[in-house]
Amino acid sequence: MTTNLTRLSMAVVALASVVLAAGVAVAGPLDHPGYVKSATCSACHGFAGASRSDTMPVLAGMDAAYIKKALQDYASGKRVSPEMEPFAKQALQLGVDDVAGYFASQKKAPTPVTADPAAVARGRTAAATCAGCHGADGKGDPSKQIPDLRGQPPGYLRNQMMLFKADRRSPGDANLKAIKTLMKTVPDQTFADLAAYYSSQR
Amino acid sequence: MRVTRRQFLRTSTAALGVGLLGGCAAAMQGDFMPKGGKRVVVVGGGWGGATAAKYLRLGDPSIEVVLLEPNKEFISCPFSNLVLSGVRTLPSLTISYDGLRAHGVKVLHAPAVAIEPEIQRVRVGEGFLQYDRLIVSPGVDFIFEQIDGAGQGERVVHAWKAGDQTVTLAHQLQSMPDGDVFVLTVPPVAFRCPPGPYERTSQIAWYLKTNKPKSKLIVLDANQNIVSKTGLFRAAWKAYPNIDYRASNKVTKVDFGERVVTTEFGDRVKFDVLNLIPPQRAGAIALRSGLGGDDQRWCPVDHVTYESTKARNIHVIGDATTGLPVPKSGNVANSMGKITAHAVTRLLAGKPPVPMPPGNTCYSWVSDREAIAVVNAYKIENNKVVQIEQKLTPAQSPQVAQNAVGWAQSIWHDMLG
Structure with missing residues (x-):
């Protein structure tokens, strides 16, 4: 009986903790446990990862594993970025899972940068070649680390395609072999169209 | 006409009172906005203060946040060197405080006159605001008295706070005859924006090279070398033979009549256009209120909460x-x-603060289309801020410039959007 009561009270305490934790999570935008480890990021990536600029990727709603890998690659210098390397090291020291989890848990916020409708239309046609992995609309597949391209800023998407083509993003990464081979077949001027198309998708 | 202090306060209060808070602060006398619940007053709506005001409201909307900022609009210092070279316009760097108002921040376009730490009040106009916590983000003020002949700065064009001064200097540069000499003086550290004078040097040199090829730019630097991004600036300046950079040349005197500046070693340098960046210290309100350290120049703070080590419940950023x-x-x-x-937010809720490290990304434009950057990441160790790493871009490039534009769009929104 006592044991049962203890068990029951423990369960109640556990349940209360869950409710409390959930309560904390929805209490306010700064109450997420990952916020205090991610506050630096908003200077460039926008509050809660909702990037406002053409060149900084939207982190809000991005797959956690993808963010974690990106931070690890930036920190190790495999993915070269003088701007990101120190901050990736900071994120790793603070707790990369908390940082990635914070952004992944945010509501997706598509870029406010608008694309030229003609470029979107051209991009839609050109995107057929990407659909095999990213899906027709660019939704991707988190289970295969294929990122969701929808609503990312066009400048960011274009820059990444250029980096893939020149093999300057994570050289030697086996997972990126296919995309790099594909990007080499795409003329530079098409990148802007593809970027316009995916950035306009929701 | 002699104006008594009281008359002055009354007139300036009346002028400043117009349009504040939709009329609820028509006259700032006595306790003109009585405090109800928890209140934080923020002094200064620049990069620190505007951000603090917004994030206080995001953190706890039950906190009343009052921001004191005399300027009606925010004007960004970063990117303002591009106004000198004509690459950007001042309106493109000007942002309304309406975004903060939408977050519920009460923006009062008035200066903080004095702080009374013992009774937790800020004097504004002829009245006062009570606070539970005060955040002072006063920026810098100039130490004109260290430059003989500068007076109170009446004739000094520093353009080191973006606004009218920026436009004045841009006009002087752009209207100077080809062949004239532009002199830029750099104060000894510490000063606002360490790479700023060298970005400015690059912008002026680029402008002169492009528009006035017979003119030259003399840089009189009080420091022994370029203070920040040294190698990258040196590399960029190879494209500008019109720069005459002189290290360890501290300017101690200016004669606006003769158009000459004099260095501490007695060298006299003639100018046609002068951009004198004076030595700097913390904004006057902070030093007047006893927040300055032993040097009476800058304000020491706790590395986790930014609470002043000189006064309780007052934070300096x-x-x-x-x-x-x-x-x-x-x-x-x-x-x-x-x-x-x-x-x-945590302290007001009776909770311990959580250590959070700062970060720094700093872009400098070295021409009309290329930029360089330095990035610093930090950690908190034993309650002190410690640098993890500093990284520079390997070279100047248009890509870095594109990132600079993205950074500006983002961070302006992070502060004021």
């Missing part, structure tokens, strides 16, 4: 601070604003 291994940059002030807002 941005360029005015000292003792942290961080540059006096807009990005750092933005970081401090976020961290302090979080700490203050």
Whole structure:
């Protein structure tokens, strides 16, 4: 009986903790446990990862594993970025899972940068070649680390395609072999169209 | 006409009172906005203060946040060197405070006249505001008295606070005859924006090279070398033979009549256009209120909460601070604003503050289309800010410039959007 009561009270305490934790999570935008480890990021990536600029990727709603890998690659210098390397090291020291989890848990916020409708239309046609992995609309597949391209800023998407083509993003990464081979077949001027198309998708 | 202090306060109060808070502060006398619940007053709506005000409201909407900022609009210092070269316009760097109002921040376009730490009041106009916590983000003021002949700065064009001065200097540069000499003087550290004078050098040199090829730019630097991004600036300046850079040339005297500046070694340098960046210290309100350290120049703070080590319940952020291994940059002030807002929110709720490290990304434009950058990441160790790493871009490039534009769009929104 006592044991049962203890068990029951423990369960109640556990349940209360869950409710409390959930309560904390929805209490306010700064109450997420990952916020205090991610506050630096908003200077460039926008509050809660909702990037406002053409060149900084939207982190809000991005797959956690993808963010974690990106931070690890930036920190190790495999993915070269003088701007990101120190901050990736900071994120790793603070707790990369908390940082990635914070952004992944945010509501997706598509870029406010608008694309030229003609470029979107051209991009839609050109995107057929990407659909095999990213899906027709660019939704991707988190289970295969294929990122969701929808609503990312066009400048960011274009820059990444250029980096893939020149093999300057994570050289030697086996997972990126296919995309790099594909990007080499795409003329530079098409990148802007593809970027316009995916950035306009929701 | 002699104006008594009281008359002056009355007139300026009346002028400033117009349009504040939709009329509820028609006259700032006595306790003109009685405090109800928890209240934080923020002094200064620049990079630190604006960010702090916004993030206080995000952190706890039950906190009343009053921002004191005399300027009607925010004008960004970062990117303002591009106004001198004509690459950007001042309106493109000007942002309304309406975004903060939408977050529920009460923006009062009035200066803080004095702080009374013992009774937790800020004097504004002829009245006062009570606070539970005060965040002081006063920026810098100029030490004109260290330059003989500068007076109170009446004739000094520093353009070191973006606004009218920026437009004046741009006009002087752009209207000077080809062949004239532009002199830029750099104060000894510490000053706001360590790479700023060298970005400005690059912009002026680019402009002169492009538009006035017979003119030259003499840079009189009080420091022994370029203070920040040294190698990258040196590399960029290879494209500008019109720069005559003189290190260890501290300017101590100016004669506006003869158009001559004199260095501490007695060298006289003639100018046609002069951009004199004076030595700097924390904004006057902070030093007047006893927040200055032993040097009576900058304000020491706790590295986790940014609470002043000189006064309880008062936090100091941005360029005015000292003792942290961080540059006096807009990005750092933005970081401090976020961290302090979080700490203050916790403290007001009776919870311990959470250590949060700042960060810094700083871009400098070396031509009309290329930029360089330095990035600093930090950690908190034994309650002190410690640098993890500093990284520079390997070279100047248009890509870095594109990132600079993205950074500006983002961080302006992070502060004021």
